[in-house]
Amino acid sequence: MGAPGTGILHPGLILLLLLGLGMQAQAMSTVTAMVGETVTLSCEADTKGGLSLVSWRMKFNESDIEQLISFSAADNMVIIKEIPGYADRINITKEFSLIISNVGIQDEKIFYCFTLVGINIVETPVSLKVYKIPSNPVIVEPAAFLKEGEQQQVGVCVVSSSYPVADVTWHHEPLDRDSSALVTEYEVTTDEKGYYTTRSTLRYSSKRENRKVSFYCKATYFEGQDKQVSKDSLPVTLFVHYKTSKVSLLVNPAQDIEEGTNVTLLCAGDGYPPPDKFIFSKNGVDKSRNTNQYELTDVTQEDTGEYTCSQQDNPDIKDAVNITVHYLTLTMNPNGDISKMVGENLTMECIPESSGTVDVTLTKRNKVYPNPFMVDSLQYMHSGTYTCLAKIKEVKEMKREKTVIVRVEGMPRINKLTKKVVDNVKVISCVVEGFPKPIVQWSINGTSPRDEPVKDKRSQWNHRITVKPSENITVTCTAINPHGQDQDTVNLTAMRFEEPLDASLEQDPLDSNKKSDSSKGNDQAKVIVGVIVGLLIAAVIAGVVYWLYKKKSPTSKTKTNERGTADEIKKINKGDNNHTSGSSAV
Template identity: 65%
Template sequence: MGASSTGTLHLILFLLLGLGMRAQATTTVTAMIGDTVTLPCEAKLFGDLNLVSWRVRLTDTSNEQLLSYSPSNSKTEMKNIPEYKDRILLNKNFFLNITDVGIKDERVFSCFTLVGSDIDEVPVALKVYKAPLTPEIMDPAAFLDEGVLQKVGVCVVNNTYPMPNVTWQHNDDNVDLNSPDVNVTNNVVTDENGFYEVQSSLSYSSRREEGKVSFICTAIYFEGLNKTSSKTSSPVTLLIHYKSSKVSLQVTPAQDVEEGTNVTISCSGDGYPRPENFNFMKSGEENVVVTDHYELINVTQEDTGEYTCSEQDNPNIKGGVNVTVHYLTLTMNPNKNISKMVGENITLDCLASSSGTVDVTLMKKNKVYQTPLRLDSLQYLHSGTYTCSARLREVKEMKREKAIMIRVEGKPKITKLTKKIVNNTKVITCVVEGFPKPVVQWSINGTAPREESVKDKKSQWNHKITVQPSENITVTCIATNAHGQDQDTVNLTAMRFKEPEDETLEQDPADPTDEKSDSKTDQAKVIVGVIVGLLIAAVIAGVIYWLYKKKSPTSKTKTNERGTADEIKKINKGDNNHTSGSSAV
């Protein structure tokens, strides 16, 4: 029998006996799409091998032979199956090599052998896979609203086989698919090459305390027997938006709002993002602003009150703050500089109006007076600047001050006209009071002498001349201002003669603003009266003694010898006269 006849016989026997082949467990082989895979032949190969054949199950009821090999003639016959043309090869171990593995190759292949009269068949299942591209979260939400089941995004897993398992992670923990705050829907499609595209959509209900949440999605895919791998998307972090549960106000400056200043009332809510538009109200009057603050320019006491604010899109949540505008006004009565005549009366008063408790003081220089202050019978010493000061206790820095000047005017008055001998000259001093400052003129027997400069004392002006009369003269002091004139005279003897004793002029008046001045003035008058009385008594006794001595010749000589010394002593005692007119010498 020929070789061809033998091969045909083997095939017939193979087919006939195949009905009684023993069942074998299926071996599974995996391969990555596009690779070359080798399927092992685990059928009986040792002994009198007559035939090796590979078949493929194209359908559930159809097996097709791919190729067969006869060892007797070392000939391989290929079945004309187009999808495996040029892609299969039987190697020396009778293993089947398939190149460029694709999804359609995921089938069951069988290796058949004929050894002697025994037929053996072992199936081999081919599983193919393709790793997906890295998952990507598409169309992520810009933010999440608190308490709203809101779409986070869609996790897209492309170009993979078989279909992967897509999972979501929230802050590194798997989302709980059983939670009412989570909803996941999957949509699976295949492309023209049969690869899967999975779109997994996640919706999530957030809470404000989370602040922000991070999401990733993971694709878990097949990569071999009992082996899976995974790829993870880049994270998507979303901020939680939530409405304010309360609003609060802040006043700048924070304390002691002073009338006339600018005040800013700022409103803020605890929602996110920070609200920007608010409604401000005072006493029910609404002011809508587009920012988070309300400006009060140059505030007055009318701006005092409670201010409230609320978000424009959440008007039921309100906050409030009380604003007190402190004010302090101070006036003086009289309220401007004033001139008064000597002897007139005036009352000074400090009048304060404020938003709280105010302390008011009236001062002249460093002396504090009670207010109102009544000044009776004004004197020159009352002239000066009087200052009212007011301080608000509630706002230590809030102070007010007003000042006026009181000018006491009067006609000139010569209070002293004195003479004394100094270094063989006679010095005459004229003390004048009055305001405006009197102009003083001197006259000696009708001629004007040169006046020497003398320092003023308080409200009095001192004028002085020095003369050396060679004969008896009359000196006149004339003081003049806008209110009148006063004058006084004093008689001087020639330098070679003695001066008679003069009356003592009255002393400087005491400060009438001093509460002790009245008693001091009375004491001074008593002292002056006593001194004047003693001087008059001494003068009378001296005249009587002089008349007595004049009758004695010896007394005349002694008197002439002592004349100069007695004259000096008497002049030094002073010759004072306060009345207008002349004093005889």
């Protein structure tokens, strides 16, 4: 194939083309190309058997067909016609296909391939379709929000630089695409290059139930002859604004409101955006405006009443609640710690005041007493801390508590003064009662031994001393407090003598164990041994006396003298024995 050239086709060829001798038409084929690509248009004519000429022409309009390029087999030469916009972009291959580079939308035309083989002319039409991928769809001019019941512009979907015109559709959730509330408007324009820009405007009439709606648009276009492609825009979410139709008044705490607590009233409307300006009132009197919250601090029973909140823009929309401030006060009569003397009377009472039903209990050391509690003659056992507890049934955990300390006072009294022998010593115990606590003083024949406090029991106190008397003594226990004194005495024998029984004193009241019994047994054994030793000594003395007497008397005596001497000895022995027994006490 020769080098391309320029000029006009051979005159004979033109004549043949004009005459159209033996012209045959082939079916039209379609080729698709994207803007900027290089496309090849194939010539389907039979080129065997004496090809003379190949010519590519282009249909500019319905009546004008312009030759672009031709090939003469006789000259082996390609001739390109100087047509603006094509001369430098077209060429022909050895298979006689037409090549067009840098395809643009202006190339979307019908091209014809004419071949002359012998005397037969074959026409092969090829339709070139050009497409341009558009920009991504974008929603511009979006609405800030939607108003209930008003048809508003949601936004404008823009798809630019497309060829051919892109199809734009709107999609949204949770609405139906065919909803009658939707209205779309389209506007298509072209730029200087012939590309299309599509603007689709969506209008929508929202409802309260929508709350919020998400919109996006989709651009659908062609890529190739039979290939459809789409692109989605970023979504736009719009909230539906609607007026308040209902107001709710919330109270925190919702119940069991007691004096001294803080109460918060919160008003809310069902509109969107949520309203924040309300009027709070109590029993019809305004308390607060321009807020959605009202605080009651350190409430009292005077805060009880009906509270109302209403929308400031529409006072007819309101809600009301009744607030009851529960109170509970408790006093005790007598009110405060008291002191009473033994034998006096006392009336104690718990007095509650409340907004509901009250349960009252009076206790001392977990023992329940009647309310009021009356005593005709106070004793020391009535001393102690009395507690009143009041609970209101209508309010959980609401209670009050008061305490009164009762002190029963009296002069000292010695309840017991006892003695016993323990481990070869004598223990004296003095049990005293009285209040204030008596001071206990001991005295032994005018001296003061060391006191050994043992045990306290309520209003009684136990004191003791330990002595080991070598002679008979008198022990005195004296108890003293601001109301007077009491005194008692006990006589003790020396440790070598047994204590005589005394019906007025308690013998060995503190110990009844085996150790005490053992001590008592040891004392009895000592007495028995002493008696035996005394009898032996008396017998020895009697024998000595009798021997002395016999030594001084004549050898031969009458029976009468002998008998008299025997009686005298018996009297002496008897007298000695009685003396010895009298001096053997421990």
